[in-house]
Every structure is written in C-alpha cells, then in structure tokens.
Amino acid sequence: MTKVLVVHEWDDTQKDTVTKFFNQLVDMAKGKKLPKGFKLEKIQVDDANKTAVCEWEVPSVQDLANVAGQMGITWKVKLLAPSVKYEHKLL
Numbered sequence: 087m088t089k090v091l092v093v094h095e096w097d098d099t100q101k102d103t104v105t106k107f108f109n110q111l112v113d114m115a116k117g118k119k120l121p122k123g124f125k126l127e128k129i130q131v132d133d134a135n136k137t138a139v140c141e142w143e144v145p146s147v148q149d150l151a152n153v154a155g156q157m158g159i160t161w162k163v164k165l166l167a168p169s170v171k172y173e174h175k176l177l
Contacts, residue, residue: 087145088143088145090141090165090166090167091165091166092139092164092165092166093137093139094137094140094161095137097136097161098136108131108138111129112126121153123145126140127141127142128140128141
C-alpha cells in the first residue's frame with residue numbers, strides 16, 4: 087500500500103462541480119463504495135485558496151491515477167507520494 091496526497095486546485099467557475107465531486111467522494115468512502123484496496127483517510131478543503139488535499143492509502147499511485155481519470159475531473163490535480171522525513175508522535 088502507498089500513501090498518496092492528491093492536491094486539487096480549481097477556479098471560481100468550477101466551485102459547484104468540485105463541491106459535488108467531494109460530496110460524492112465522501113459518500114462513497116462512508117458507504118464503503120471505493121474501489122477495493124482504496125482508503126480515503128482525509129479531505130482538507132481551503133475554500134479561500136480554492137484548494138483541497140486528499141490523503142489516500144492505495145495499492146499504487148498509478149492505480150489512483152487510473153481511477154481518477156475515470157472520475158471526470160476537469161480541474162488541476164497533482165498526485166504526490168512523499169516520503170516522511172520527520173513525524174512528531176505523542177508518547
């Protein structure tokens with residue numbers, strides 16, 4: 087499994103479409119209707135900057151890219167699979 091961050095950026099004309107997309111994505115995650123092996127961990131939305139970050143656990147970045155390609159996304163999306171250099175953990 088691979089941790090992937092997906093950064094979404096949109097303009098004002100796409101706001102309604104993006105909102106609908108994220109609502110559907112949340113419904114799919116809650117209803118356990120995501121593709122097998124896909125886990126949506128978190129969605130963070132910054133409306134003021136027209137940006138969202140989704141945290142996924144997926145079989146591979148390519149698998150996520152393939153599924154995303156079928157979702158009708160018309161705004162800018164960047165897939166990142168960063169490695170952790172530091173993480174603060176509470177004891």
